[in-house]
Amino acid sequence: QKEVEQNSGPLSVPEGAIASLNCTYSDRGSQSFFWYRQYSGKSPELIMFIYSNGDKEDGRFTAQLNKASQYVSLLIRDSQPSDSATYLCAVNPPGGSYIPTFGRGTSLIVHP
């Protein structure tokens, strides 16, 4: 059973702080990892993907992957109230399948 685990939150951070969102997965051979943002009442939208160990930065967002420990994280620097949303972690399994397993998401609240 493939599992992707996230703390449901809510994670509350002040504006300007760093928000750290974490995700663990059970399938050791997983290859690709995605972070989706979902605003209330809207559909998920991709914000980052990562497939190599280490860090990947895109603007205020940094994805971190540690395959040995089977976790992936998303850091949001200089958090803004507009970052308040649910963040879904998705993991592609090994074997060339492009069908991800989604976590249930972490709710982030950035307060002014």
Added chain:
Amino acid sequence: DAGVIQSPRHEVTEMGQEVTLRCKPISGHDYLFWYRQTMMRGLELLIYFNNNVPIDDSGMPEDRFSAKMPNASFSTLKIQPSEPRDSAVYFCASSPTSGISTDTQYFGPGTRLTVL
């Protein structure tokens, strides 16, 4: 491109009625997915198609659910008869197949279904 299009955006029906949800994927995308999202269970994959062919429907909860993709630009998800526990947001998503594992999914706006 207009993105993934779903209709209707909201549907309210009574228990026992038939419900049909519609999806138009992004042109050129080979994969189409149907998801259901609830607070209790999160985002669940119901079924997906590759080149109009259903590949995995193991997520379809019961025989009351059926999905079709008669051509590359149209898919339907049907629930007959509907039950209150089917109330959820149903998302359609499509994905290209460029051959890399980082292909991402593009979600439609969703259909919010309420079964009374």
